[in-house]
Amino acid sequence: MGKREILEMVKDGSISIDDALKELGGEGYNDLGYSKIDYDRKRRKGYPEVIFCQGKSIEHVRGIIKDMLEHGEDILGTRADRTMYDELKRDFPDLKYNEDGRIIYLKRSHSQPVGRILVATGGTSDIPVAEEAACVAEFFGNNVGRLYDVGVAGLHRLLSHMDELRRAKVIIAVAGMEGALASVVAGLVSCPVIAVPTSVGYGANFHGLSALLTMLNSCASGVAVVNIDNGFGAAYIASIINRMGEKI
Template sequence: MDHKYDILQLLEQVKNGEITPEDALLDLKIAPFEDLGYAKVDYHRSVRQGSSEVIFGQGKTAQQIQGIVKSMHAKGSQNILITRISNDKIDYLEKEIDLDYRRNAHLAIAYPKETTSLGNIVVATGGTSDMNVAEEAAVTAEVLGNHVTRLYDVGVAGIHRLLSNLEPLMSARVVIAVAGMEGALASVVGGLVDCPVIGVPTSVGYGASFEGVSALLSMLNSCASGVSVVNIDNGFGAGYLASRINQMEGLK
């Protein structure tokens, strides 16, 4: 169900005299969210932002997640993203709802539906250890309707690995650079491409990396233009932002 389409239909009914403005206003007042007691589910997120509300799984019980998902699905939502979800919650939810679990990304898609793939987002990692965060970014972008190219383990310690992949990098509309340790990948990529680069610092590294703070500060201090940075290990945030940029580009 497209909530934007629903609102347009409602306005058409008012225009045609099939419903009074007062009744239409009441429908709109009721529609924005539902209070489940433990959560207020935002049904108008897709109207404002183009995609359904995303459920942050960490800290919620499996039963709470189930309740939120079912209320969203009852309103027509599909491809509902559940981030940072643990295996024990998945064991419960898989028996209750249609679920596509991406273990490497710690992410699940409730009531999955095939989407179109627009543009090209490249997700690159400094090392194999950064892949969980990168997969969270990549799967998020794919579910939101973007074509994603993965370039994993192309860090600056062996920069020839990165330079051998210049073609996909140069053809990208957005690049997500995921790296721990010193986080240099974002700056290097930023100096090579002509599109926005989103740096994702990860908590991968030895003691002086301070669980990702070192990589975060390195990316924030990047001398390459066009590099923005999300929080440590925030693959979801990078994938969502990349989708926004990519799909804005696609409208030109």
């Protein structure tokens, strides 16, 4: 409903002021005391609230999931370890877990996946961050491909997948060490490349800082960069790009 229609309904008494505020996005959250769950986010952004599990107690995550399920929401939680998942699954038997990506999820709504997001890594050690990105992108309703261990130390491995690279609508390039993968990929394709530096590497990698700086200084056009190890952020941006032109 539009704002004018909602205001008219308030005037004629067919909707309360509280309900009107929720429709207008002036409230739209539930306050649990320790967490304010944003139930208006899907309307505003196209995607629902996501739980960042790291640093939260199991009890808090359990309470958030319970409330979200009661509101008919699908569940996506990032940075959840195995202990948290095992505890939560006792209360939510349908909850699933991607161990590499540390993702918990429970999806009851289903739609046909669209477009094509390709997640590529420089090395096998980058897979945990890549799986976070791939799992989130799949949860958001995208077709997702994986292309792992195709870094610049053996460029022929990447070049043997040119058809797959060129079919993608957006590519997520995940790499540690010096982080050169994103520049190489962006120089070969016409689609946007989301670069994800990882904290993988020896001492002078500075826990991902060297890869981050390489990606920020890329001479290839069409590269956007997210924070170190931020597979979720890359997947979110890639999902928006992949679904541009349609109503989510």
